[in-house]
Amino acid sequence: MTPSTPETDDALLIRIQSGDEEAFVTLYRRRQAAIFRFAQHMSGSQQVAEDVTQEVFLALLREECGFDPERGTLSGYLFGIARKLVLRHVERGRPDVALDSEFDDFSFPELAVYDDPLADLTHREGIEALRRAVRALPRRYREVVVLCDLEEVDYADAAIALSCPIGTVRSRLHRARGLLLDKLNQERNPRQAMGGLKPVRCLS
């Protein structure tokens, strides 16, 4: 006896639209964790992540749910809703979220050579440093790292979620990884990093 193939998201959505609660619960259980984690990475708040997850699936119930299977997968569509909701939450007043401009003036780190192999990034302190570095990325780089590197969403779905071409996903991801390495090297070699800093704002 062969195991039955799991029902696709699109098939579940059709059942949901005809009022099938179990289909709704099945889809929710399949997708909620990734949406929750994405929102948590992006907002840094468990409460926001909970609210966003709830609102994402509520949006599926609304009559104006605009999912079009010809434009991409339901997963990408759900991440796209989550992204917009996180932005809305952030705009309502979360000052701890990194501003886009903080990293934008940094030199492009593509040509930098790092002697430190960052070998301990899989250990506890290394993972925490990496979490901080991801958290400090400007939003448009953070979201692509969270989607593609942490949630392993493919580029096509990420492009749908981010409302941009696949090429933009690739280039942002490339730059985001460079920024992460730059940030991690700054933490490990603060003296070396000091030389690269330049004043961006006078607070006096």
Added chain:
Amino acid sequence: MNCQEFWNNLPEADGMGLVEHEHVAQCPACAARLRSQVALKRGLRALAGQMSAAEAPPRVEARLRTAFRAYNGMAGVPSRRWRPVWTWAAAVAAMFAMAVLLVRERTPQAPQPVSHVVELADNGIENGFIPLPNAAQIDPSEEVNVVRVEVPRSAMIALGYDVKPEEASQSVEADVMLGTDGLARAVRFLD
């Protein structure tokens, strides 16, 4: 292959399989940079693994089930032991379901769950809440959620309120108390 050609292939190959590449063996700068990229990739995987168990708490699913029923005009399905007890109770439940359906057609917005625990009186129901006749009793220690919805004033008639005929079509806000199973237990009209 020069450095530029080598790195142009990196995004697709994600770096892991390139450590043994001929160009890496010949170019110390690219080798160092590749080591950093590979270490970063492993670190990101470790971070993803650390977060892999994170998920929304169960109360989110309970709220969504309730919202789904509201959107589809369904009241909570009573447990089997309550089903045939009172005909009038079923009628009230049906009226409430119809009211929710009417609300859904008028205002397509989701009911906004209120994330707080209602303090229950000794009989399990807080003052102002009217137990739904077909609903299970609420244990005083049970955590309940309250969902605010908008219903036609005519729905109040079924629960014993006097409503003037000319006001029957007006809307009134109501709090619906939900048990941990997501089923409606009691209702409180705010007007």
